[in-house]
Amino acid sequence: MILHEFYCVEYIKNSEFLIQFGNNLKRTRKSKGFTQAELANDLGIEISQISRIERGIINTSVSTIYEISQALKVDITDLFNFDKKIGDF
Amino acid sequence: MILHEFYCVEYIKNSEFLIQFGNNLKRTRKSKGFTQAELANDLGIEISQISRIERGIINTSVSTIYEISQALKVDITDLFNFDKKIGDF
DNA sequence: TCAAATATAGGCATATTTGCCTACCTATAA
């Protein structure tokens, strides 16, 4: 059994990046008018996975990222353009 | 024990995308003058992983993609710009 | 042709993600 604190600090590599990425995904998803449930349903994956990705607690795969970009009808590169977009959450 | 044929067809989702992605990574890596061993060493991961990623037989994580882009000194979005670049291998 | 460098292949144990599930939280509207 793993405590969440330990989980965040030791278990995940690059968690800062993952959190930024997740926040950007969340903003993008909302701007496209999707709920987590709708996005998950379109992808055929679990809502809890979307939640975990957006919170940056898992390091999802490149093909999932690709599928998300297709479902949201955004360019996959948009999901990585978050360097300048801080603090609009 | 898993035969390679089965492995490719049933095990991997989105293998077409992963192969394109891998080919694009390979071209990008070479254009930056890196061998697989050099890239793997810079990242602190296994050469065999780089090989597997470039051949599209595994679905690596978003943070590994991010780290690769940093090691190669390219924008992460470049690793996904391969729609138009067919047949230069 | 030969040797060295580079890349591919895969076994095996371990790490991590994912699917499935249930529960809880938070806001909003009736």
Add this chain to the structure above:
DNA sequence: TTATAGGTAGGCAAATATGCCTATATTTGA
């Protein structure tokens, strides 16, 4: 207050990626 929608949390088993290792194939250069 109650109900509903949207999101968060986490346990557990199964699926998949990764590290570590050795071996083999392919390419490159002398």
